[in-house]
Amino acid sequence: MTQISTNGYEVGSNLERVIRSGQFVVTGELGPPQGWEREAVERKAHLLKGVVDGVNLTDNQTAIVRMSSIAAGRILVEEGLEPIIQMTCRDRNRLSMQADLLGAYALGIRNILALSGDHQVFGNHPTAKNVHDIDSMQLIQMIRGLGKGVFQNGDKVVGGAMPMLIGAAANPFGDPFDFRPYRLAKKVAAGAQFIQTQLIYDMERFREYMKRVVDMGLHEKVAILAGVGPLKSSGAAKYMRDKVPGMIVGEYYVTEMENAIKGIPKEEKAARKEAWQRQGIELCIEQIQQLKETPGVAGVHIMAIEWEAAVKPIVAGAGLLPRPTFN
Amino acid sequence: MIVAEQKSLAEIKGLVADAKNILVVGCGTCVTVSFAGGTKEVGILASSLRMATKLDGNAKQFAEVTVQRQCEWEYIDPLAAQLDQYDLVLSLGCGIGVQALAERFPAIPIVPGLNTTFLGMPVEHGVFEERCQACGDCILGLTGGICPIARCSKQLLNGPCGGSQRGVCEIDAEIPCAWQLIYDRMIARGQLDRLLEIQPPKNWSTSRDGGPRKIVREDLRKLEDEE
Known part of the structure; x- marks a missing residue:
């Protein structure tokens, strides 16, 4: 079993322990509600409890206003789950981000994913002003600084160090492709300890990316969690292929989803949905098996937003249950 | 202009x-x-x-x-x-x-x-593009003469973000990705190493964020007095 580093220092979160143990890591994702109902978070959380090692709480995902990732993360702590809060650079400046990080730490949150953030034109407040005071690379550095007890301006944090496990995103399907491994290296140098990738629906390109990453030795410095997600329908696969920036969807996945409903008449909507879901979960399990064999991959990040119930059958189907526990 | x-x-x-x-x-x-x-x-x-x-x-x-x-x-x-x-x-x-x-x-x-x-220029007759945000602290020397503050939708100093694909920005297929342009130019110049350094947070105080700006050139003021 490989000893995987978390880029140097100890946080003590469950996610860090699983990474350090060298076992195949599984993280999930939970989209907070577009409202204030705590139960909406709890309901989704219960579908993920005991199934994943940590749960990403999205931060105004796709620039749509939702419950704060930190507040939702605290609910997860209270429900006995391990939160990974996402933080984008779109909505807050360095003052506000650091203030929120202090609060998150005080609330028991120990994992964070630093992101640039989807542009607000995609969301439900397209006339908003964006911030981008710092970028995701600088956010990683800032969190690392707080981990050592120092604010971005060099002042000392009252109470001292507040180490959090720092995650970052990587998109092997973005361009320029040749620069992507270098950008990952920059994030590792900035202080990233784990990486969650964009959804993978082009295994060949991902393997090529990982080959370069491994050649650079980055997989020894950071835990790379490959992004996967169950497709809901052939339409969803085509939509991601044609409309979502930064994604590549291979024809194999579109065809497999189309094949899933062959012979089921259009009017039998429930039967088609069920067939699609079964196929989506199957394909996701197949991908995880392939990723387990991909050199440099430390685990998977399963994104089943608004379909959290799919995560358990996927993790079980991939032979990844039960999840490790530590005393 | x-x-x-x-x-x-x-x-x-x-x-x-x-x-x-x-x-x-x-x-x-x-x-x-x-x-x-x-x-x-x-x-x-x-x-x-x-x-x-x-x-x-x-x-x-x-x-x-x-x-x-x-x-x-x-x-x-x-x-x-x-x-x-x-x-x-x-x-x-x-x-x-x-x-x-x-x-x-x-x-x-x-x-x-x-x-x-x-602030921009006509790139062809009838087509005008933004080039400068007047941020007051020019970094064009670091980015191959292409400004990410004016031309990257997220003003990234360590781009490109994950939304760059086929040379264009995630927000609009008509907008070239500034970081793709920067990358291409630096590669052409054999200066990839310059993009591997992490650029620190920008000092925005020289931009509008520092309040309305003013320049006083005492040397010029003095000349006028002497005339």
């Missing part, structure tokens, strides 16, 4: 609604080059407004003049002699021109006929 575009006729009609005798003032510098507020555009807009207000049954008088630069006192001061004939000035200058007129002639209402859009 400063690039501007004309407001809609409907909005301009609203802005001049309360006046009868209106002076339309163009500017012979940037907005002439961006075909928004030069002599020609002043003429076209004034005739459109004459026709439109006549059709509305509320005909107004529109006189026309274009000054060399609306943003310098010496070019707008000569307007003083004729301004008492009008009850409103419609400026086809940029935001600086409008404010210069309003500051010099506080007694008469000045309204803008343009939206000042950006």
Whole structure:
């Protein structure tokens, strides 16, 4: 079993322990509600409890206003789950981000994913002003600084160090492709300890990316969690292929989803949905098996937003249950 | 140069609604080059407004003049002699021109006929692109002469983000990804190593974030005193 580093220092979160143990890591994702109902978070959380090692709480995902990732993360702590809060650079400046990080730490949150953030034109407040005071690379550095007890301006944090496990995103399907491994290296140098990738629906390109990453030795410095997600329908696969920036969807996945409903008449909507879901979960399990064999991959990040119930059958189907526990 | 575009006729009609005798003032510098507020555009807009207000049954008088630069006192001061004939000035200058007129002639209402859009250049005839945000701390020396502050939708200093694909920005397939351009140029120059360094957070205090900006050049002030 490989000893995987978390880029140097100890946080003590469950996610860090699983990474350090060298076992195949599984993280999930939970989209907070577009409202204030705590139960909406709890309901989704219960579908993920005991199934994943940590749960990403999205931060105004796709620039749509939702419950704060930190507040939702605290609910997860209270429900006995391990939160990974996402933080984008779109909505807050360095003052506000650091203030929120202090609060998150005080609330028991120990994992964070630093992101640039989807542009607000995609969301439900397209006339908003964006911030981008710092970028995701600088956010990683800032969190690392707080981990050592120092604010971005060099002042000392009252109470001292507040180490959090720092995650970052990587998109092997973005361009320029040749620069992507270098950008990952920059994030590792900035202080990233784990990486969650964009959804993978082009295994060949991902393997090529990982080959370069491994050649650079980055997989020894950071835990790379490959992004996967169950497709809901052939339409969803085509939509991601044609409309979502930064994604590549291979024809194999579109065809497999189309094949899933062959012979089921259009009017039998429930039967088609069920067939699609079964196929989506199957394909996701197949991908995880392939990723387990991909050199440099430390685990998977399963994104089943608004379909959290799919995560358990996927993790079980991939032979990844039960999840490790530590005393 | 400063690039501007004309407001809609409907909005301009609203802005001049309360006046009868209106002076339309163009500017012979940037907005002439961006075909928004030069002599020609002043003429076209004034005739459109004459026709439109006549059709509305509320005909107004529109006189026309274009000054060399609306943003310098010496070019707008000569307007003083004729301004008492009008009850409103419609400026086809940029935001600086409008404010210069309003500051010099506080007694008469000045309204803008343009939206000042950006600092940029015509990349081909009729196509203008943004190039500079006037952030006050130029980093073009680090980025191959391509500005990510003005040209990256997220103003990243360590781009590109995950939304860059096939050379274009995630927000619009018509917008080139600034970081793809930077990458291509640095590769062509054999300077990839420069992109591997992490750029620290930007000092925005030299930008608008530091409050309205002002430059005082004592050397120039002194010269004027001596003259």
